[in-house]
Amino acid sequence: MITLNVNGKEHALDVTDDTPILWALRDVIGLTGTKFGCGKALCGACTIHLDGQATRSCITPVSLASGKKITTIESIGETEVGKRVQDAWLALDVVQCGYCQSGQIMSASALLAQTPNPSDEDIDNAMSGNICRCGTYPRIKAAIKNAAKA
Numbered sequence: 664m665i666t667l668n669v670n671g672k673e674h675a676l677d678v679t680d681d682t683p684i685l686w687a688l689r690d691v692i693g694l695t696g697t698k699f700g701c702g703k704a705l706c707g708a709c710t711i712h713l714d715g716q717a718t719r720s721c722i723t724p725v726s727l728a729s730g731k732k733i734t735t736i737e738s739i740g741e742t743e744v745g746k747r748v749q750d751a752w753l754a755l756d757v758v759q760c761g762y763c764q765s766g767q768i769m770s771a772s773a774l775l776a777q778t779p780n781p782s783d784e785d786i787d788n789a790m791s792g793n794i795c796r797c798g799t800y801p802r803i804k805a806a807i808k809n810a811a812k813a
Contacts, residue, residue, distance in 0.1 A: 688720065
């Protein structure tokens with residue numbers, strides 16, 4: 664058994680220590696907003712926050728999350744920065760197919776929490792691990808800039 668703090672709630676899970684956080688979230692807890700993309704931490708669809716840091720949940724075992732706070736897309740809007748990012752996403756109609764967007768929003772929120780007024784280079788660096796097959800990168804960048812100004 665391992666206990667994870669997910670979105671402010673404690674969850675006792677009967678999983679092995681090497682179970683990726685992604686599968687604990689989706690299959691055991693039932694939070695499906697975090698997506699499986701590549702399984703190799705290359706696409707960013709599975710991004711969550713682990714103690715405020717953008718983390719790829721597909722390769723991070725639950726054993727590394729014990730005693731830490733996990734935030735997922737389901738609760739990021741409860742934070743000031745997360746709410747601003749989500750509002751900017753809606754205002755600029757960023758989403759196209761939407762599959763990557765939870766990971767995009769989680770990465771953008773982590774960036775703005777650490778760097779409230781990011782440069783273009785800061786945005787490019789923070790978002791470089793998030794792939795959008797629809798190519799909404801210009802709208803993503805604009806939304807991050809809008810969220811930073813809000």
